[in-house]
Amino acid sequence: MLKRILVALALLSVLLISGCSAIPDLPASATSPSYQIVRKSEVGGKWQMYQLKVELGKGDELPILLKLANGDKVDGYFDVEKGDGFDFQIAGNTQLYKLEPPAAGKKVSDRFSFTASQSQGNMYILTLRNTNSGEKDVRVSAFLEVVYPASGAIFIPLDTRK
Numbered sequence: 001m002l003k004r005i006l007v008a009l010a011l012l013s014v015l016l017i018s019g020c021s022a023i024p025d026l027p028a029s030a031t032s033p034s035y036q037i038v039r040k041s042e043v044g045g046k047w048q049m050y051q052l053k054v055e056l057g058k059g060d061e062l063p064i065l066l067k068l069a070n071g072d073k074v075d076g077y078f079d080v081e082k083g084d085g086f087d088f089q090i091a092g093n094t095q096l097y098k099l100e101p102p103a104a105g106k107k108v109s110d111r112f113s114f115t116a117s118q119s120q121g122n123m124y125i126l127t128l129r130n131t132n133s134g135e136k137d138v139r140v141s142a143f144l145e146v147v148y149p150a151s152g153a154i155f156i157p158l159d160t161r162k
Contacts, residue, residue: 032060033054033056033061033062033128034054035052035054036053037050037052038051038052039051042150043147045150046150047148048147048148048150048152050144050145050154051143052064052143052144052145052146053081053141053142053143054128054141054143054144055139055140055141056086056129056140056141056142057130058132058134058137058138058139059130060129060130061127061128061129062127062156063157064125064126064127064144064146064154064156065124065126065154065155065157066123066124066126066146066152066153067122067123067153067154068116068122068123068148068149068152069116069122069149069151069152070116070118070122071116071117072115072149073148073149074112074113074114074115074116074124074147074148075111075112075113075146075147076111076113076144076145076146076147077110077111077112077144077145078109078112078142078143078144079107079109080140080141080142081141081142082139083138083140084138084140085130085131085132085138085140086108086128086131086140086142087099087127087128087130087131088110088126088127088128088129089126089127089129090114091127092116092117092123092124093119093121094120096114096120096124097112097114126144128142128144
């Protein structure tokens with residue numbers, strides 16, 4: 001009896017594995033943005049700090065949501081480590097920050113700071129975007145650090161397009 005069950009399981013696993021090989025691979029341009037949490041720590045019991053490494057393919061964008069209370073202060077910076085065509089914005093109910101295009105040949109990095117207000121709402125979106133278009137997949141790699149009150153929260157939405 002045990003022998004029959006093992007044979008049946010072996011046949012089933014062969015069928016499942018061969019069936020999965022018929023699923024086509026996604027083209028390289030269909031990759032979604034990826035991120036890695038480099039460091040996460042509490043600072044002085046009152047602040048939360050996240051350091052992220054973000055990789056964006058051509059046309060990709062990665063929204064990061066911050067839930068804040070009225071009067072919460074946020075500081076951070078970003079640095080593009082590889083690639084061109086990077087855009088960074090911060091918005092509440094209206095746009096609070098937009099990266100100004102750097103002069104040709106200049107490294108792309110900047111600091112940002114803002115205070116949450118009732119008029120801007122309690123949810124803020126930090127958007128990192130690869131603005132490259134065309135045939136070639138030009139990837140952008142960036143580093144982002146965000147420091148916000150420990151009472152706040154950070155979220156990175158799931159990509160449900162796939």
